[in-house]
Amino acid sequence: MLEARGLMVFYENMLALNNVSLTCPDDGVVGVFGANSAGKSTLMYALSGIILDIQHKERMRGGERISLFGEILHDGEDITGLKAHQRARRGLVLCPERRRLFPESTVAENLKIGGYLASTAQAKETFAFVLDLFPALNGLLRRPAGFLSGGEQQMVAIGRALMAQPALLLLDEPLLGLAPAIQHTVVKSIPHIRSERGISVIVSEQYARPVIPYVEYAYIVENGSTVMEGTRETLLDNPDLRAAYFGCG
Numbered sequence: 074m075l076e077a078r079g080l081m082v083f084y085e086n087m088l089a090l091n092n093v094s095l096t097c098p099d100d101g102v103v104g105v106f107g108a109n110s111a112g113k114s115t116l117m118y119a120l121s122g123i124i125l126d127i128q129h130k131e132r133m134r135g136g137e138r139i140s141l142f143g144e145i146l147h148d149g150e151d152i153t154g155l156k157a158h159q160r161a162r163r164g165l166v167l168c169p170e171r172r173r174l175f176p177e178s179t180v181a182e183n184l185k186i187g188g189y190l191a192s193t194a195q196a197k198e199t200f201a202f203v204l205d206l207f208p209a210l211n212g213l214l215r216r217p218a219g220f221l222s223g224g225e226q227q228m229v230a231i232g233r234a235l236m237a238q239p240a241l242l243l244l245d246e247p248l249l250g251l252a253p254a255i256q257h258t259v260v261k262s263i264p265h266i267r268s269e270r271g272i273s274v275i276v277s278e279q280y281a282r283p284v285i286p287y288v289e290y291a292y293i294v295e296n297g298s299t300v301m302e303g304t305r306e307t308l309l310d311n312p313d314l315r316a317a318y319f320g321c322g
């Protein structure tokens with residue numbers, strides 16, 4: 074289980090996350106929904122530990138722009154001070170917004186890079202799982218990732234994150250810029266990932282409608298603060314949220 078308590082992130086004097094708390098149970102699928110600039114990526118960076126790397130880079134450049142507060146517990150242990158690579162070893166793996174693949178490396182290479190934490194047997198088995206999950210990738214393994222469509226790149230990005238053997242996958246805006254048909258393919262991988270691998274998922278999105286059927290619980294973030302949280306049913310029952318986030322007024 075992952076528990077974040079009272080997370081606050083400042084970029085200089087700009088408050089990007091304001092006292093955000095979140096829980097993701099083992100085997101759960103949790104949504105984080107919010108408009109542009111609400112703080113979704115900042116939250117994902119805070120949970121994955123990437124924010125510490127960004128903070129470190131800033132310090133190396135002589136700046137002290139990023140301040141962090143709050144605590145993060147994973148399976149009851151305080152991981153607030155752990156770097157991203159240490160959290161990845163515990164199974165917290167981020168699939169970042171805008172995919173961030175190596176464009177000149179092939180699909181197969183991008184996937185294999187993700188498996189650096191895995192044993193050879195795990196990497197081989199997970200590689201096969203990814204190709205089962207996204208059969209479209211079978212014919213693209215030798216193609217440079219930069220030549221793929223946005224949807225194909227997203228499949229590779231999720232596959233690469235799976236290769237890192239997550240226990241909890243953090244999916245930051247996986248549907249960004251994708252056509253509706255391909256959104257469906259991407260989003261329906263979430264229940265498979267959970268049921269076939271026992272991986273829990275935290276997924277952030279701006280437009281929640283395609284994702285809401287697959288989450289059990291979600292947080293609505295506005296201007297860095299959680300303005301509402303609840304089960305899927307509770308949120309879907311709220312007329313304001315239905316209009317603003319679920320597109321089903």
Ligand code: ATP
Nearest residue numbers: 084089107108109110111112113114115116170279
């Ligand atoms: P989007 O959907 O646009 O990705 P988001 O919900 O993921 O939005 P964040 O990227 O977390 O939002 O940004 C939250 C706020 O923090 C925004 O106002 C953004 O401009 C600001 N911000 C994000 N990263 C930095 C940074 N490195 N330095 C300064 N400000 C930042």
